[in-house]
Amino acid sequence: MRMSNLFLTTLREIPAEAETPGHRLMLRAGLIRKLAAGVYSFMPLGYRAMEKISNIVRQEMNSAGAQELLLPALQPAELWQESGRWFKGGKEIIRFKDRNDRDFCLGPTHEEVITDLVRHEVRSYRQLPLMLYQIQTKFRDELRPRSGVIRSREFIMKDLYSFDRDWAGLDVSYNRMYEAYDAAFKRCGLKTVAVEADPGMIGGTDSMEFMAPSDVGEDVIIVCDTCDYAANREAARIRPATAETEPEREMETVLTPDVRTISQLTEFLELPADRMVKTLVYRAGEGRMVAVLVRGDREVNEVKLTSLLNLGELAMAEPEEIENLTGAPVGFSGPVGLEDAATVVVDTDVAGMRNFVTGANAPDAHFINVNIGRDFSPDVIDDVKLARPGDPCPKCDGSLTEQRGIEIGHIFKLGTRYTEAMHATCLDENGTEQVIIMGCYGIGISRLVAAVIEQNHDDNGIIWPAAVAPYHVYIVQITPGDEEQAALVQQFCATLESSGIDYILDDRDERPGVKFKDADLIGLPVRAVIGPRSLEGRTVEIKCRRSGEEKKAALADAAMEVKALLGGDAFVSTV
């Protein structure tokens, strides 16, 4: 491709709208352009990188035994009503009516459509297992699109669905996808961590997210410094602290006028926060109240709490609700005497404490020397606190660390969540109808492009991994009109082509500095320069974008040198 023909304008200045390094570079390098909030065009260069990524993913899905198809983005409401997600699924579904006043949506995901398809086509267990996938545009009316193509309202996703006759089959499909994901991300030059995740509203038993570690990631991931334990903070478990053994003392009331917060209380009682127990009051669906006890220096993990109690909704209670429940204003809540009016949940660490401090459910009063069992009885004891760095690992003696990550893949064991609601069944050997067991597996393809750039750039621009670079080589002819140089360039291009290496030839009538700057910004893995210095020995200057290493190569050897820099044959794949 000649630069003079390429539909590309690079930006010298940083667009004001972009905050993250990757988003800025994608705009500056002319990979994407914005149409509206969270809605982007992919320009030829950006699209080409995305196509290379799609092809890698496609190859890995195919070799895992999956088949590609294409499902409609336009979906009738009836399917979503059948699965129960038309109203629950909520605000992010883009809905509208057709001319006949029929409800439709633009597909945010395709569990319903694929389940509908499979229930019509699959009659027998002999047609299973089945893995079907597509690479297609998804639509979600995100509350807050951000960071360019990392969270957008229209995006490209690979979604794969597995159908098995039993749970053992699902385990096989799930593990096969796990391996395929790992392989695909590696090939894309992306560092990822697979973490335990909360299945959330989509339902199902197990789920894992593939995270690309990055400071601009929206998720916090918790990783053990010793073993392989890793989890999304929303789902991270923590090994309980060892139980205290001191003898129980008599519970007493202490007057604490206007002392409401833990920090006020530590000062007032001259006790550390880890001797206190916070009681947080939540309202679940249908007026059910939940009181959650965590140590004074900890936070509640609301996601863990929600899935633990299997609650559809959960919100902090309003001050009036707290006063109705406890008889005291906010700041004096405690578990004693609350058992009948609320579900009392105690964090595992609190369960091991003796003689702690809680609110007394009376204005301006706290209890000291509270003990579980004697003074109140919890309904549930479980791990409901938010993990933080330094916490003990649930699997080994190590301790947990924290980093941010971009979620680029998510795999779920759905089980019968959709197949049951939509009656997708098949007959087994005995002629008995069996509900099909399902899994679903997503990769955010357009997000992956952004994640690759977030992980691979420097101050001067993008540093594409060879396998996903829109082109492999950026060729600069220093003196555009020079015929001797042009002849060398032509020969060089021919050797690249015959080696399966693709390139951009910067043939613009610009000064060398401009071309070098654009070469760094666009960030193809190799830059090749042919100029006055090349003529005498018929050489090409070859520079590695990542290492900065530069060498002269004889024209005859140049293609081989380039290939070596690209990492050998494995990375050379044209779109």
Next chain:
RNA sequence: CGGGGCGUAGCGCAGCUUGGUAGCGCGCACGGUUCGGGACCGUGAGGCCGUGGGUUCGAAUCCCGCCGCCCCGACCA
């Protein structure tokens, strides 16, 4: 949805306080000099000053409404 910020040329911004009909840099077009890390000189094109209303002789500027965009939070496969 709550908080904050911003909408002026393709991009980055000034002008608004104190109303008088729009400017700078980059980019773009043309000519010339240049040419190994974003050159220089000259000429030029390009603007319902987000949008609707109001105040005024007169509004980019003051007032009110709406829309859009960005950030933080809430929320979220």
